[in-house]
Amino acid sequence: GQNIDQPTEMTATEGAIVQINCTYQTSGFNGLFWYQQHAGEAPTFLSYNVLDGLEEKGRFSSFLSRSKGYSYLLLKELQMKDSASYLCAVRDSNYQLIWGAGTKLIIKP
Amino acid sequence: ETGVTQTPRHLVMGMTNKKSLKCEQHLGHNAMYWYKQSAKKPLELMFVYNFKEQTENNSVPSRFSPECPNSSHLFLHLHTLQPEDSALYLCASSQGLADVNEQFFGPGTRLTVL
Numbered sequence: 001g002q003n004i005d006q007p008t009e010m011t012a013t014e015g016a017i018v019q020i021n022c023t024y025q026t027s028g029f030n031g032l033f034w035y036q037q038h039a040g041e042a043p044t045f046l047s048y049n050v051l052d053g054l055e056e057k058g059r060f061s062s063f064l065s066r067s068k069g070y071s072y073l074l075l076k077e078l079q080m081k082d083s084a085s086y087l088c089a090v091r092d093s094n095y096q097l098i099w100g101a102g103t104k105l106i107i108k109p
Numbered sequence: 110e111t112g113v114t115q116t117p118r119h120l121v122m123g124m125t126n127k128k129s130l131k132c133e134q135h136l137g138h139n140a141m142y143w144y145k146q147s148a149k150k151p152l153e154l155m156f157v158y159n160f161k162e163q164t165e166n167n168s169v170p171s172r173f174s175p176e177c178p179n180s181s182h183l184f185l186h187l188h189t190l191q192p193e194d195s196a197l198y199l200c201a202s203s204q205g206l207a208d209v210n211e212q213f214f215g216p217g218t219r220l221t222v223l
Contacts, residue, residue: 008149030207031209033211042199042214042215042217043214044111087152089152095206095207096165099152100151101151102149
């Protein structure tokens with residue numbers, strides 16, 4: 001079966017750095033997405049990786065290792081507004097998105 | 110604002126009711142999706158439409174019936190639902206089905222079935 005694993009919840013301190021991991025087992029691979037979802041709101045796109053390596057976008061970076069079936073989202077200089085759920089999703093060989101259950105990130109002052 | 114709107118935002122219905130959820134995208138996209146989001150569970154893809162044609166139906170019970178009259182509008186017709194169908198129903202759209210095309214989500218309809 002297809003599976004995406006990510007931690008259920010993480011806590012970090014304002015101004016710090018946090019890394020949210022995602023491991024996947026899917027039938028084929030056509031890219032990995034990270035989305036942010038604030039409580040009661042729509043998920044919004046953060047990043048896309050299809051090749052191995054690090055993609056940096058401001059305070060957020062996303063890393064992919066296809067051979068290990070592994071990705072992480074790195075958030076730097078954390079702000080209170082970063083408190084949200086972070087969803088990892090993999091596009092499989094049929095171009096369907098397979099979603100993880102999300103990681104709830106709690107930022108403390 | 111993501112360019113995808115959904116109505117209603119909240120819906121409470123009995124198991125014998127019939128209701129419809131509406132989604133509209135103002136992005137000129139060709140693909141539209143219905144997802145179910147339950148607490149602490151992964152997003153479940155329900156239906157996919159590409160250029161108004163249904164390309165995916167992930168074994169969704171027949172009490173959920175989608176309709177896509179054009180590339181900008183998507184409906185989800187509901188009838189004789191069960192309490193376990195209570196969830197957040199999200200609509201999304203994308204330019205196409207492949208490549209980098211990220212999906213843009215609407216705010217969702219919070220559905221409660223009594």
